[in-house]
Amino acid sequence: MSSAKPHYLRPLDKRHGRIDLTHGAGGRATHQLIAEVFAPAFASPDAPHIDTGDDGVVLPSTAHLPAGHRLVMSTDGHVVSPLFFPGGNIGQLAVHGTVNDLAMMGATPLYLTVSFVLEEGLLLADLVRIANALGQAAREAGVTVVAGDTKVVERGKGDGCYISTAGVGWVAPGVHLSGRLARPGDAILLSGSMGEHGLAVMSQRQGLHFDAPILSDTAALHGLVQTMLTSGAQLRTLRDPTRGGVATSLNEVAMASGVGMMLDEAALPVQAAVQAGCELLGLDPLYLANEGKLLAVCAADDAEALLAVMRAHPQGRDAVRIGTVTQDAQHGVQMRTAFGGCRMLDWLMGDPLPRIC
Numbered sequence: 001m002s003s004a005k006p007h008y009l010r011p012l013d014k015r016h017g018r019i020d021l022t023h024g025a026g027g028r029a030t031h032q033l034i035a036e037v038f039a040p041a042f043a044s045p046d047a048p049h050i051d052t053g054d055d056g057v058v059l060p061s062t063a064h065l066p067a068g069h070r071l072v073m074s075t076d077g078h079v080v081s082p083l084f085f086p087g088g089n090i091g092q093l094a095v096h097g098t099v100n101d102l103a104m105m106g107a108t109p110l111y112l113t114v115s116f117v118l119e120e121g122l123l124l125a126d127l128v129r130i131a132n133a134l135g136q137a138a139r140e141a142g143v144t145v146v147a148g149d150t151k152v153v154e155r156g157k158g159d160g161c162y163i164s165t166a167g168v169g170w171v172a173p174g175v176h177l178s179g180r181l182a183r184p185g186d187a188i189l190l191s192g193s194m195g196e197h198g199l200a201v202m203s204q205r206q207g208l209h210f211d212a213p214i215l216s217d218t219a220a221l222h223g224l225v226q227t228m229l230t231s232g233a234q235l236r237t238l239r240d241p242t243r244g245g246v247a248t249s250l251n252e253v254a255m256a257s258g259v260g261m262m263l264d265e266a267a268l269p270v271q272a273a274v275q276a277g278c279e280l281l282g283l284d285p286l287y288l289a290n291e292g293k294l295l296a297v298c299a300a301d302d303a304e305a306l307l308a309v310m311r312a313h314p315q316g317r318d319a320v321r322i323g324t325v326t327q328d329a330q331h332g333v334q335m336r337t338a339f340g341g342c343r344m345l346d347w348l349m350g351d352p353l354p355r356i357c
Contacts, residue, residue, distance in 0.1 A: 012036045017124040024118065024152025033150060037124070041131035042114075042138065042145040057146040059111060059168070068173035074101040075166040081355040083130065083160050085204040087196070087215030088291075090163055091134035093357060096218050096291055097242070098167040099141050103222035104238040104294065106177045106229055107169035112138060113147040114165050119158030130161060141220040143167070169222075175229060181236040182257035186325040187303035189296040191224065191310060192217070192318040193269040194246055198288030198353050199277045212273040219292030224315040233306040234299035241295055242357055244348040246322075247286040249295055250333045251347045260328025263335040263345070267322045287348050289356045297325060 012032060022029040076097045083090045095112065102109045114134065118127065138145050152158075200216040203209070221240065228235060237257075241249040246268075250261050270278075270285045278285050292315065298306050303321055310316030323335075333345040 012124055014124050014128050019118045019120055019122040019124065019127065019152055021120055021152050021154070024150060030150060034148075037128055037131050038148060038150075041128070041135035042148075043135070044139060044144050057113075059146070065170055066172070069170045072102055072105045072107040072169050072171050073166065074098055074105075076101060076164070078163045078165070078357060079159070079355055080201060080357050081159060082201075082204055083126065085216055086200045086213060088218040089130055089133050090161060091130040091132070092137040093218055093291060094134055094163040094165050095137035095141060095143070096220050097357060098165040099143060099220045099222055100240045100291075100294075102167050102169040103220075103225040104177070104240055105169075105171060106175040106225065106238070107171040107222075108226065109141060109143045109167055109169040109222055111146045111168045112143050112165055114145055114163065115149040116151070117158055117162040117164075118150065118152045119160050120152055120155040122160050127161070130163075134163075137220070141222065172229075177235065177238050179237050179239065179253045179256035182253055182259050182297045182325050183236065184259055184325055184327040185300050186236060186297050187300045187321050188250070188261060188263070188323040188325065189298065189303065189307060189310070190246065190269065190320055190322045191221075191294045191296070191316045192292075193271050193274070194241075194290060194293065195270060195274045195278065195285035195288035197291040198245070198356055199274050199283070201289075201356055202281065202283075202353055203277065208277070210273050210277060212271075214271070214273050214277060217290060217292035219315055221292065221294055221315055224294070224310065224313045227309055227313050227316075228296065228306060231302075231306055231309040233302035233309075235296060235302075235306070236299070237295075237297040239295040241290050241293060243289050245285070245287040245289060246295065247284075247333060247345040248348045250345070251331075253295075253297065254328075254331045254333055257325075258331060260326040260331060261323055261333040262326050263323035263333070265335050265337050265343075267320055269318055269320055283352060286345060287352065289353065291357065300324070
């Protein structure tokens with residue numbers, strides 16, 4: 001991506017201008033969009049490669065990594081509707097989603113690539129807000145945007161803006177986290193309350209207003225993860241419960257590890273406003289998306305010490321133990337209810353909140 005602006009083009013009208021098909025044609029208008037919107041938004045003192053204008057980026061040799069470190073890569077697509085929601089927007093979400101996918105592997109994120117699919121007619125002012133939010137989120141997460149791409153589709157075929165990201169990071173020797181490693185007797189921890197992102201997006205989409213504002217929890221979690229990894233706890237599995245929520249993420253782990261799960265309903269953290277909103281809309285917070293929370297499975301003996309470490313970090317101050325891994329040939333996820341019964345928490349069926357991330 002090159003930031004060299006053709007001198008014969010008028011500056012973009014970033015207040016009233018709109019995206020048109022020429023911005024995706026690869027010519028002068030495309031280069032102007034890159035120069036005036038994306039390059040300034042993503043600028044970083046650690047990213048000289050962003051100005052090369054080449055078709056790819058040459059990353060530093062892996063020789064500079066400490067001995068035994070391994071590279072990790074992840075990719076993600078973001079189609080959230082609306083583009084702006086209480087607590088965030090699609091630009092922040094694009095960074096946090098990929099950074100967190102790397103973090104759940106125990107990796108420290110290093111680089112991002114970003115691809116925009118824009119709809120003809122999108123306000124340039126909205127694109128500038130999105131790009132600036134993405135760049136700021138990347139800088140705050142300590143990752144560098146090193147390459148990108150822009151396409152424009154006809155009006156009515158893109159819903160404003162879609163963003164795809166790919167991320168590269170490194171993981172230290174001895175760190176091995178997987179959904180296949182949960183064992184019977186392990187503790188299940190959750191870093192904070194459930195459902196804020198899903199309900200924040202839904203409330204914006206439906207024009208709903210609550211007495212207590214519900215904000216998305218979108219955040220980068222790799223700092224919390226690194227703190228957990230250095231605690232000495234026997235950490236087996238990490239998951240960020242995005243689409244499908246906590247219940248679906250735990251079903252994934254139970255199936256992969258060949259175990260069961262038993263949760264305690266009384267221990268599940270849900271904000272009062274989220275609980276009220278779910279009751280109003282007929283939703284279950286266990287199945288709502290989260291963008292700034294993680295699930296952890298660790299050895300039971302280490303649970304309390306790990307919780308103390310998590311609670312000392314801003315992203316984990318409300319961490320709780322929510323259940324235990326069990327022996328179950330059927331790989332079921334269950335929950336002891338407040339009434340003393342037992343409820344099955346199956347995989348999410350259908351999509352109660354489409355286009356959530």
